[in-house]
Amino acid sequence: MNALNVAEYMQTLGLQGKAASAAMARSGTAARNLALRSLAALLRENAAALQADNARDLARATAAGLPAPMLDRLKLTPQAIATVAEGCEQLAAMADIIGEISGMKQQSSGIRVGQMRVPIGVFGMIFESRPNVTIEAASLSIKSGNACILRGGSEAIESNKALAQLVQQALAEAGLPQDAVQLVQTTDREAVGQLIAMPQYVDLIIPRGGKSLIERISREARVPVIKHLDGNCHVYVDDPCDIDMAVRVADNAKTQKYSPCNASEGLLVARGVAADFLPRIGAIYAAKGVEMRCDAQAADILRRCLSADSKIVPATEQDWSEEYLAPIISVKLVEGVDEAIAHINRYSSHHTDAILTRDHDHAQRFLREVDSASVMVNASTRFADGFEFGLGAEIGISTDKFHARGPVGLEGLTSLKWVVLGQGEVRT
Secondary structure, eight states, X not given: OOHXXXXXXXXXXXXXXXXXXXXXXXXXXXXXXXXXXXXXXXXXXXXXXHXXXXXXXXXXXXXXXXXXXXXXXXXXXXXXXXXXXXXXXXHHHSOXXXXXXXEEEEOTTSOEEEEEEEEOOEEEEEEOSOTHHHHHHHHHHHHXXXXXXXXXXXXXXXXXXXXXXXXXXXXXXXXXXXXXXXXXXXXXXXXXXXXXXXXXXXSEEEEESOHHHHHHXXXXXXSOBOOOOOOOEEEEEXXXXXXXXXXXXXXXXXXXXXXXXXXXXEEEXXXXXXXXXXXXXXXXXXXXXXXXXXXXXXXHHHHHHSOTTSOEEEOOGGGGGOOOOSSEXXXXXXXXXXXXXHHHHHHSOSSEEEXXXXXXXHHHHHHHHOOSSEEEESSOGGGOSTTTTTSSSOSOEEOOSSSOOEEOOTGGGEEEEXXXXXXXXXXX
16 A cells, blocks of 8 residues: 555544444443353354464564564464453343442432443554454454554454454444454554544554554644563562462562563572572573573572583663563562662662562552552462453553553443433523
8 A cells, every 4th residue: 555545544434433332322232241141152163263373473583583572572472362252241141330420419409410331433443463452342342332443563464354354343243333343454554543643433542462563653643652672570479478488479470481582681689588589480491491680699509509601691770660571580689678678669660560579568568559450469470460350351551640550451442431310400
């Protein structure tokens, strides 16, 4: 497509999305839930064909030299298909929040005033790799009565086309407009520029991808944006703590999967437990090939107990702020909970941070004072996920402080409007 054709194409998608959003706002709960259940069934029935389409994307991306973390995110495994199908069913089983009225109060004038939950309207989703996001975004859009325009990365175009086709089939089976979920079929980057500059059609933009993509969209968008730039998450091992539990959780937070934004990138250890904890977690990380970028004190403890070929290197100032998405972790000793909180609030990306502790007061201070979208006590940062939080699915993670924060599920795709009920009252 040339630039003019891309602009016309995106205008068409915008017009169609706007019309579909009005129909979705009018639609009943039963029809939206039927579409979600139909989509779950279609995903399972077509799992083999979806993997074949995904294999073509993977082959092309591998040949193009796509980095390993991005390749990992691009894989549409049987487990990934099963998970998004289950997410559709979980959403269908959830109560419908659209049209709920809350906080209704009688005023002295006689009127009653409250708030009604309503769909956002049309949202644009711009994402890289992860074809499962196509289904997560579509399913949440359907359940919340919105319309969406999805623009995936060129590396996942075959996977996304196949998935979007199933979504539109499910919408049609439920008697809902197929244009309620539209995939941008061109890989031309101008499509992104058009999508983020159509406030007459698009009410919200949600980018999900690398830091450079999100920075560009935040800078250029003429539409409100929900976003997080990166996931520099921390695990803080407190004094006192259950060492066995701390080893298990710190291992999982880092090594269960390296590429997600909720994987731990920084390990903070209270000096009082470092001699007991560090040798044990260090041995696990070394066995799994994890490079440990340490401050001088942590490095000294680890070098005394690990083999010479273990990957222990001095940390730089940049390491405290880094999102690795790889088998690398920064390790720092701290005096206690005060220093841990101060370090996290300075260097973290305000995504997800966890404390492992036996001290109730320390746990409560960490929850109150760490300025992150998700804060955890005695649990792996890998739980910072809409599916794991019981949201059915997530549209992304927000580290912003307005409208939605943390995993963005159904409520994050809705708004509140004031409603007033009267019986002929007039203002005097």
